[in-house]
Amino acid sequence: MTWGATGKTADGDGGPDGGGWRGWRAAMEAALYGPGGFYRRPEGPAGHFRTSVHASALFAEAVARLLGRVDEALGHPASLDFVDMAAGRGELVTGVLAALPADLAARTRAYAVEIADRPAGLDHRIEWLAECPKGVTGLLFANEWLDNVPVEVAEVDPSGVWRLVLVREDGTERLGEPVSGAAAEWLARWWPGPAEEGLRAEIGLPRDTAWASVVARVERGLAVAVDYAHTADARPPFGTLTGFRKGRETAPVPDGSCDITAHVALDACALPGGRALTQRDALRALGVAGARPPLALATTDPAAYVRALASAGEAAELTAPGGLGDFGWLVQPVGIPDPLGG
């Protein structure tokens, strides 16, 4: 990434100007979701990186068990909703339907909410929507959505003032207007610490709003957001904005050729009654264990041993320290007790 001159500009509101400068929020919006945007490409997210959903079927099976707990807390309604929010190509909702016991599957209305088009050949039971349905009774699950909600990036200038970072389509950056209004209030409340030159932050306000807007659509049940997260006591001093392309981390160039993502201030997103836990703890609570099978099984039933070993390896990946296990689960019960036992 290269840097231009730092200075005040007339386009600090994030809108493009003659030189193509705009705030990161507008740049991400266009690069990820505009015409020809990264998430509209035919290969889908799985063509570029692995989420927990792609890593193992154990993940969808655990979410199916969570849906079972929500069903119980709701008193087994005649119709139970499962919403895969920001569904990619519908991999999670497909896996959840496959893992549900027949009686629960028969009562479940499955939704995938996604900006990209419905993939060909998707299970006809899955309703494909561009927006979250209203009046959800059941479980809304958003795996790696909030990290892709476009946000502004801010940086402290030499005089100690937080300024919006402006970017061109080739990834060149410069500083724009001082951060003001609700964005400045968010920074002060959620990204505390000294304003030293060069420090950077992602202003998570649009994520908080996005999360609140889908939780508001849950009438009764549970909403869960899962992402790489950080908390106010340990924000990354230079932010985490980055790119991914074809399995590799890359510079976040907003030209539609790569994913652009940043870890999420899940503590700021949490609404009253919500709590965050690690994916490791959440999956353990849902019965995903990484224990190796007993060696004796290798002689009595070699095929079962190999299957159990593979499953233990996948569970270990989903719960690994320093990896997927460190992801945060923001668990937001609506009108029911916390089904993960908090």
Ligand SMILES: C[S@@+](CC[C@H](N)C(=O)[O-])C[C@H]1O[C@@H](n2cnc3c(N)ncnc32)[C@H](O)[C@@H]1O
């Ligand atoms: C990192 S991918 C995650 C896909 C899937 N949930 C998974 O875990 O494999 C993020 C997805 O969120 C979708 N997305 C982003 N904002 C959205 C919105 N407002 N409504 C629906 N989908 C959205 C993108 O199109 C993309 O497919």
